[in-house]
Amino acid sequence: MAQLGWSAKADVDPRPTPIDWGSAPVERVEPAGPPLRIGAYVTNISDIDLLQDQFSVEMLLWTTWAGDPQADPSDQLMILNGIYDGDIQRFERVSHEQTEAGSWTLYRVRSAVVKRWRLQRYPFDDQILHIQIGLADPLASVNLDVAEPDPFAVSPGLVLPGWILKQPGAYASSISLMSDLGRPLMDGEVLRRQPAVSLDLLIQRRSLLFVAPDFLGYMLAIGLCCMSLLITHSRDDLILAAVVSAGGNFVYIAGKLPVTAMAGFIGNLQLIIFLGILYVVAADELIDSHLIVLNERVSQVLRVLLLPSYVGITLLAIFMIIP
Template sequence: MLGPRWQGLAFENKMLVFKASLITILIYALIIYFFASMMNQSRSRSNETHIARMSPTLGEPGHTPPEPYPSSENYVTVKVGTYFDNVDVLSIKDSMWSTNFYVWFNWKGDAKLDPGGKLVVVDGTINKKELLEEYHGDNGNYQKYRISAKIIKFFDTSRVPLENHMLNVYIENGEMDSTKLRFVADEASNISSRLKISGFKITGKSNVVKPHTYKTNYGSPNLPADSRSIYSQYIAAIEISRINYGFYFKVFLSLFAAILLALSSFCINPADVAPRFGLPTSAYFGAVANTYLVSSLLPASGSFGLVDSISLIGLFTIFIAIVLSLVAAYYHRNDNKDLVVVFDKVMLWVVGLCCLVANIIIPWCANSV
């Protein structure tokens, strides 16, 4: 298609097209490398955090590592397990999720221990607690509760909408610290096959027991000011990730439409100023509107993530389309029509392919699968 026109161009005009293409490709390459690296690091950091959270000896980044239990010979060992019935609410924007689950306690010895009586869901609120079963006998002691709880969780939104999360319930006995009671995770813990979360799939489950230190004396006059308390904490986890790219395309559908609208301006003669510049200008406002729409799905945060990366790629593509239209209009006024035709067709393919590559590589690096 470009053969005769390309052959007829002067050498300096060919170099102009080549340099414009090279500069555009280099800029896109730098942007893709930066955002792809950021998404890779975010994904790795998220996985490392999840591994550390469910390790009995490791601490999450930014958290106090688990401290050893204090020496004691008077504590009771209690086996604790959970069975998640459902997750009725999961709101990334509101930084919370709620669930209904069963929790049970098995122990030997003192029948009056009552480990579930002072049960505490750390970082959460128990909306309802119902004792369903309890018995004490020669085979030991047993309690089973059904809990309805709202859990506060500050989700990592850097890879939304292609992210994975770990939903955790942290259980302690608020009355007895580790010198009196220590939990052991029950391998019988499980998740109901009925448990569904819209837009996500269940990818795993686990549980662990870790020491949890409170650096306070709770204002007690009977304890030193620098007193520390270590409690035995049971942690149950549900691992989830996005089902597929469906929500991703749904979120950015209008942005992609705006990009196509901007790219179509390369097919319009620069002499037709109104449509040539009107299309990318309209596309720019559409892309900005999409950015506001997507941001409304997330909590207020100063972090820069996948949503911002894809939005910036779209806005940059529209901006490049406008800049290159100005270049084409300049040479059209100088009556260099063959150069303008070649320039527009080449830049349509260069910008379009660069944008496409960016929208493949960056989400792929962010995807948790």
Template sequence: MRSRRWTWRLLWVALACVLTLSLAQVGWGGQAAVEQRPAAIDWGRVPAEVMEPEGPPLRLGAYITNINNIDLLQDQFSVEMLLWTEWAGDAQSDPSDNLMILNGIYDGDIQRFERVSHEKTATGSWNLYRVRSAVVKRFRLQRYPFDDQILHIQIGLADPLQTVNLNVVDQEAVMVSPGLLLPGWTLKSAGAYASSVSLMSDLGRPLAAGEVIRRQPAVSLDVPIQRHSLLFVAPDFLGYMLAVGLCIMSLLITRSRDDLILAAVVSAGGNFVFIAGKLPVTAMAGFIGNLQLIIFLGILYVVAADELIDVHLLNVNNRLSTVLRVLLLPSYVAMTLIGIYWIIP
């Protein structure tokens, strides 16, 4: 009788956890949708063609020497590189010294542009800079740990009103040092291209004729990286594995079953809290949140089926109860594995 009371108590606890997580999933999914919703823009007023800045081009090339401090929780990473510029105009009006990382972080000496070399060429001038900066990156982690990311670096002039034609050099616009290794990641081929930053303001100055959005010329560097998923499965999801193992043990061991179920609930909940402190809340709207639901639904299935078979159905049909008892363990394992396979990105 005491065992029956404990079983029903655990059943209600598991049900409450599942309902709470379901409501949280709805809230997180709604929040993620709001965050990804673009701002309202009257695209009918945006000119079809953007006028190119007049004057000689300033061409950029980059050699990335180091990438580190990839911080998923703070949405940033750090980069070090050699940046060179080719200016095809008057050396006195070379704007290279006014370059900056537009999506960088400015706090003390976090971002540095240090010119280390300067040469005059037949067509203008050439400059070489050593650059170090922390960069803002909005990581998308709904597929974690099966996610791919693009480390995006945007370089432009500090003065958004300065009209200079920014572009990339003709050959090898961006390269990554062959000796650069990112633990847990695979580096892919980087790319560079001319881009622009749309400023939804006139900044207090009149816009050019026909313009409704001010565009600041920029050069973008993209470094795709792919996560080694298997390296993160054991340390990040050990609690979920333990919860599944405890549920299997509870179906194999007839005694101390309530304690095993309670341990499975605590293990799964603790794993969720651990990951929630490691990743931003938007990650919980993807694979991790769905996995948590599968684990808790599996625990609820084990508790409910065990109670119905051993207590209620046993008094009605002993043979049917024995058959269902044999099928309970493989059905739980099969449903859990199919559910996990189904949600893997």
């Protein structure tokens, strides 16, 4: 679920688990002092870019700190899997109060976030919008945790065209840094971990909205193959049109989705369409040019069964690959 786009040597560990490094016990060193608690309220999500592997988020983020107000690390927060280019990521403090529980600070945050989309099931896919918040200094000895009782919420007025928003979730996590960053590890440490808070929002694609516009070329190719089996003349022209329609549809989808999506449902669908076209051409040629010479009656029976067999096999194959 965790995504990290700023370091090829970083491995995101959203839910740390004990690591067995052998028979000798390993003591994990926890950051000293009170935790910095974080909560968020998402107001807008936009620019969902499947080709560039990113989306943009705007939210209100608040922190509570029960320690020394002078040592409050809230101003050092950043989106760890964000994109840094000019003013794309921005933390703006809008309010600060000193309460009985400690310091409370509110920020308005806007950032582009890296998201590695999983599109093998497109357009039947679900995606997790993952935002990981931590301190800019990976060596800071501050523990991060979620605010209570409601650490993460989404504005009821937020609407994503083509998507259904599910229940959001927040939890304390960490990033395992596979390097000592040039500083020796403390006694008892075998792996350097950077504390973080992860915000996850599950979104589900409205599949039926994408079927007609994205797969119209495939539907047309199947229709042309059916017409070629019903019409005795201009059959070659119809087969050629079906090939062009299916190929053009694949090029269209490849232009709006990354190449990884072609390894899933879309790639299998393309294979089924072209195999169906080959089936129509081969069966038609065998029945009309070869089998009719041997047995005209059998040839006529197979000619009648060719269309329903093509439609039935095609629909069954498509049904089997739907995620």
